Amino acid sequence: MGIQQTSTAPNTAVLPKVVGASSAAFVEIGFFHPVDTVAKRLMSSTDGTRTMSEIVFKQAHEKPLGTRVMSLYPGMQFAVAYKAFQRIYKFGGQPLVYAAMDRNFKESFENTFGKKHSKTMMQATAGCLMGIGEVGLLPLDVLKIKAQTNAEALGNRGLFTILRQEKLRDLYRGAGWTMVRNAPGSFSLFGANAWAKDTLFNNNLDAYWKTFVTSTVGSVASIVVASPMDVIKTRIQNRDFNDPRSGGQVIKDLLKQEGPTAFFKGLTPKVLTVAPKLIFSFSIAQYITQQCEAALSS
Numbered sequence: 001m002g003i004q005q006t007s008t009a010p011n012t013a014v015l016p017k018v019v020g021a022s023s024a025a026f027v028e029i030g031f032f033h034p035v036d037t038v039a040k041r042l043m044s045s046t047d048g049t050r051t052m053s054e055i056v057f058k059q060a061h062e063k064p065l066g067t068r069v070m071s072l073y074p075g076m077q078f079a080v081a082y083k084a085f086q087r088i089y090k091f092g093g094q095p096l097v098y099a100a101m102d103r104n105f106k107e108s109f110e111n112t113f114g115k116k117h118s119k120t121m122m123q124a125t126a127g128c129l130m131g132i133g134e135v136g137l138l139p140l141d142v143l144k145i146k147a148q149t150n151a152e153a154l155g156n157r158g159l160f161t162i163l164r165q166e167k168l169r170d171l172y173r174g175a176g177w178t179m180v181r182n183a184p185g186s187f188s189l190f191g192a193n194a195w196a197k198d199t200l201f202n203n204n205l206d207a208y209w210k211t212f213v214t215s216t217v218g219s220v221a222s223i224v225v226a227s228p229m230d231v232i233k234t235r236i237q238n239r240d241f242n243d244p245r246s247g248g249q250v251i252k253d254l255l256k257q258e259g260p261t262a263f264f265k266g267l268t269p270k271v272l273t274v275a276p277k278l279i280f281s282f283s284i285a286q287y288i289t290q291q292c293e294a295a296l297s298s
Contacts, residue, residue, distance in 0.1 A: 010095060010098055010099035010102050011095070011099070011293050012096060012099045013293060013296060014092075014096070015292065015296070016288075016289045016290075016291075016292030016293045016296065017091070017092035017093075017095055017096065017289050018088055018092050019288060019289070019292050020091065020092070020284070020285045020286065020287070020288035020289030020290075020292060021087045021088045021089075021090070021091035021092035021285045021289070022084060022087065022088050022092075023284065023285070023288050024087055024091065024280075024281040024282070024284040024285035024288070025083045025084045025086070025087035025088065025281070026080075026083075026084065027280075027281070027284060028083060028087070028277060028280065028281040028284075029076075029079055029080055029083050031277075031280070032274075032276075032277035032280070032281075033072070033073060033076070033079050034069070034072035034073060035273045035274065035276075035277055036079075036148070036274065036277065037072045037073070037074065037148045038056050038072065038269070038273065039266060039269060039270050039273055039274050040145055040148045040149050040234060040238070041055055041056055041058070041148065041149050042055060042056070042265070042266045042269055043230070043231055043234045043235075043265055043266040043270075044149040044150075044234055044235065044238045046257070046258070056072075057071050057072075058071065059071075074147040074148050078140055078143040078144040078147055079144050079147075081140050082137060082140035082141050082143075082144050085137055085140065086134065086137055086141075087281065087285065089130070089133075089134065089137065090130050090131075090134060090186070091281075091282065091285040091286075091289075092285075092289075093130055094123075094126050094127050094130045094186075094190055095126075095289075097126040097129055097130060098122055098123055098126040101122045101125065101126055102122060105122070106118065106122070109121055109122050119194060119198065120191055120194040120195045120198060121191070123190045123191055123193070123194035124187045124188070124190055124191025124194065125187070126190065127186040127187055127189055127190030127191065128183050128184075128186050128187040128190075130186055131179075131182030131183050131185060131186025131187070132179045132182060132183050132186075134178075134182050134186075135172075135175050135178050135179050135182070138171065138172050138174070138175055138178055139168070139171035139172065141178075142171050142172075142173070142174075143162060143171070145234060145238050146238060149234075149238040150238045150239070150240070153239075153240050173236060174233055174236035174247060176247065177229060177232055177233050177236055177247045178233055180229055181226050181229030181230055181232070181233050182226075184225050184226060184229075185222045185223075185225055185226030185229075185230075186222070187225075188218070188221040188222040188224075188225040188226070189218045189219065189221065189222035189278075189282070190218065191218075191221075192217050192218040192221035192222070193214050193215060193217060193218030193282070194218075195217070196213065196214040196217040196218065197214045200213065200214065201213075201214070205286075205290065208283070208287050211283045211286050211287050211290075212279065212283045214283075215278075215279045215282040215283035215286065216275075216279050216283075218282065219275050219278040219279045219282055220271065220275055220279075222278070223267075223270060223271055223274060223275055223278070224267070224271070227263065227264050227267045227270070228263035228264065230270075231254075231262065231263055231264070231265055231266070232247060232250060232251060232254070232263075235250050235254065236250055
């Protein structure tokens with residue numbers, strides 16, 4: 001059953017958004033954590049002499065198939081915590097920020113961008129703000145990526161042991177680059193999604209496949225726009241804790257050793273593998289939210 005959005009006023013109910021976002025997060029982790037691990041390991045690889053199997057499966061590359069598959073599930077405790085908080089914060093919070101902007105800044109956006117495009121720009125701006133604020137979850141993201149790409153830096157320590165032993169400053173390393181990466185990425189995700197809803201379907205999402213299409217447009221736009229900063233962010237986050245290089249030095253080393261095309265390293269496999277993850281999660285979150293809102297309103 002689809003939802004026909006007949007009201008122009010944003011729905012501000014919190015529960016449907018939390019239910020939709022959290023449901024999407026747990027389903028996404030179950031299906032796509034191995035895919036995310038592969039993408040992160042490809043982006044982090046700087047050794048051109050290793051085979052694809054060695055890069056993807058690391059020490060398990062010569063082990064039996066079952067062992068290789070399980071090697072793609074590192075850091076699940078970090079992944080579950082990070083993904084649940086991230087999706088609830090981002091997918092659940094962005095509609096609330098948009099609703100606040102619609103109440104307080106609608107006229108300003110209409111005067112600046114015109115009535116036709118003001119809603120899309122408010123959706124994009126709300127997404128951008130949420131993307132910047134997402135930096136608060138950076139320690140969990142850092143630990144998840146290290147578990148996927150540089151597990152030796154974590155040893156066998158658990159989440160609370162690491163938080164107690166490591167400097168908080170180190171866990172927020174790359175915060176500036178993360179905000180620079182998240183701002184255009186989230187702007188594109190929610191902006192392109194809103195544009196597709198309006199342009200393709202006149203905001204009438206009366207079937208799940210329409211939500212899937214609009215989520216695809218937003219997700220692919222987000223991945224392409226954020227790719228250069230995503231590579232830099234991943235390089236910063238997967239280093240050893242005692243590696244003192246700044247983000248600027250990481251960029252210099254990348255350009256010197258690999259050239260400018262390295263900014264888009266892993267883009268093709270990321271679009272082919274990570275885009276479905278984001279599309280799936282984004283569309284599920286929106287669809288379940290719509291269903292919950294309809295159930296509550298009736």
